[in-house]
Amino acid sequence: MFELTEMQEAVRSTAREFAENALAPRIEEIEHADKFPQDLIDTMGELGLMGVPYPEAYGGLDAGLVAEAICLEEIAKVSPSAAKLLTVCYLPMDAINLFGTPEQKEKYLPGMCAGTDIGSLAFTEAGTGSDPKQLTTTAKRRDGKIYINGVKRFISNAALEGTIVVVARDEGEDTCTAYLVKKFCKGYSLSSKWEKIGFHGSHVYDVFLDDVEVEESDILGGEKGGFDLLLGTTAIGKLAFAAVFAGAAEGAYGLSKDYIRNKMHRGTSIAKFPTVQLRTSVIAANTLSMKLMLYRAAQDAEMFAGNMRRVQAATALAKGYIADLSNQTIQMCVNTFGAYGGMEEYHVERYLRDSVIFPNIEGNADVQRLISGSYILKKDDSLIAD
Ligand SMILES: Cc1cc2nc3c(=O)[nH]c(=O)nc-3n(C[C@H](O)[C@H](O)[C@H](O)COP(=O)(O)OP(=O)(O)OC[C@H]3O[C@@H](n4cnc5c(N)ncnc54)[C@H](O)[C@@H]3O)c2cc1C
Structure with a gap:
């Protein structure tokens, strides 16, 4: 497909074997x-x-975004839940890597790369999943300290x-x-986990933040920099x-494909049925087009790394599609x-259950089309x- 570098090949075979x-x-x-089993996270770290x-x-590994995409693709082929968990770990790491001070990078990234510090990013609330202006979780200053109050969904x-990484509104x-x-610091607590249709191996909770105390040094991306941080991340x-x-x-x-090759219908392989051949062709073409779009977007994100709006438009185009x-x-x-x-034994x-959630995670698919469409036109x- 694309000629991969030695490093990208190495990431692919490590992720595939894992x-x-x-x-x-x-x-x-x-x-x-x-x-999610901790020992598997430890192994991913190792x-x-x-x-x-x-x-x-x-x-x-400093292997770039094409390698990241390849890694997640390989893991998702076997377990979309595990790949989602890893994707969520990458989100706060991206935020720290792009917007953190040298001290913050030094403090957080080594543990996160090793898998001993498992990250999250908390933006969504009951009243907003895509619009930062609707946030109600608020950070207030009191006696030289900052306190965060609110509920993340x-x-x-x-x-x-x-x-x-918690994104909170600036008071007033x-x-x-x-x-x-x-x-799990003082003031951090969780709801019971949400029971959802898919991604059963990767859990979501509401996070209650009750007077959670943070220091100036815990601000990531500068005061009032939350929107830019979200955009870049x-x-x-x-x-x-x-x-x-x-x-x-x-x-x-x-x-x-495995099922088709092994399934007989009244003495005939179902691979011989034109309906099955036609469907297989469409599935193959769709799969190939997603792969091509993904690698292209990853290359784009590497090439235009300094231009976050451009990167966002390219990745939104790919994600929505x-x-x-x-x-x-x-x-x-x-x-x-x-x-x-429809039977569990056939996996x-x-x-399918995981994929029902795809259009509604980290920004709705329609919103992705709005982002990329308006960027193209404006x-x-x-x-x-090329
Ligand atoms: C499994 C799972 C894991 C998640 N993990 C996290 C996490 O770790 N951290 C986190 O912060 N969030 C997380 N989320 C939340 C997720 O990112 C949001 O649910 C998602 O962004 C969609 O937001 P929403 O549900 O509020 O829908 P909305 O964005 O409100 O969309 C609802 C409907 O309105 C339409 N719509 C919305 N905005 C517009 C617009 N501007 N113009 C036109 N139409 C619009 C959409 O098309 C959609 O049909 C997770 C969600 C799921 C399901």
């Missing part, structure tokens, strides 16, 4: 446990997968020990600021989620199995040029 040898045999455990795009100086990895202002908070985060969605479709495609196409493609894979497609239903149409 997914096939460590994750695949433990899918049932991952999907049914109350917490293999370097927690730090794929981050500087070597902080324990990362659907926060991934919130029950895993580590650091959470329309602006917001990001803060580095230690999970989610620009890369969208790429990571697109990789999860594309990888999941590839995983379901693999299951569908891949989120919906992956969901539709996985549904086609399920149909290939006939009635067996493809797990991908600023630049080079998103699809």
Whole structure:
């Protein structure tokens, strides 16, 4: 497809081996446990997968965003839940790597790259999932200290020990600021986990912040810098989620091909049925187009790293497209199995349940199309040029 560098190849084979040898045999455990198994996170840390795009100086591989996309794609082929968990770990790391002071990078990134500090990013609230101006969680200054109060909704990895980046409104202002908070510090508590249709191995909670005390040195990206921080961080985060969605479709495609090759219908292989051949062709074409779009967006994000609006438009274009196409493609894979497609033992239903969530995570797919469409019309149409 694309010629990969030695480093990208190495990341791909490490992630693939981890997914096939460590994750695949433990899918049932991952999907049914109350917490993602810590030893698997430790292994990802030891293999370097927690730090794929981050500087070597902080324990990362410095392998770039194409390698990050490849890593997530390989893991999502086997376990979209595990890939989502890793994507969420990358979000606060991106925020720190892009916006942190040298001291903050030194303090947080090595533990996060090692998998001993499992990050989260808390933006969403009951009243907003995409619009920072609607935030109600507020940071107030009192006696030289800063106190955060509010409730964050659907926060991934919130029950895993580590650091959470909380985005809170500045008191009396329309602006917001990001803060580095230690999970389970005084004032930090959780709801019970939300029971959702898919991604059963990666849990979300409401996070209650009750007078959580932070210092000036915990401000990430400067006072009133929350919006820019979100823009820069989610620009890369969208790429990571697109990789999860594309990888999941590839995983379901693999299951569908295996099933077709082994399934007989009244003495004839179902591979001989024109309907099955036609469907397989569409599934293959969709899967290929998602892969191409993903790698292109990742290259774009590397090339235009200093221009966050450009990166955001490219990754939003990919994420909006891949989120919906992956969901539709996985549904086609399920149909290939006939009635067996809905049965847990055949696994493809797990991908379908996960994929129902794809258009509504880290910004709705419609909102992604608004971001990329308005960027193309107002600023630049080079998103699809050479
Ligand atoms: C499994 C899971 C994990 C999550 N993890 C996290 C996490 O770790 N941290 C975190 O902060 N959040 C997290 N979220 C929240 C998620 O990012 C938001 O739910 C998502 O951004 C969508 O927001 P919303 O649900 O408020 O929907 P909205 O953005 O309000 O969208 C609702 C509807 O309104 C439409 N709409 C919205 N805005 C516009 C607009 N401007 N113009 C036109 N139409 C619009 C959309 O098309 C959609 O149909 C998670 C969600 C899920 C499901």
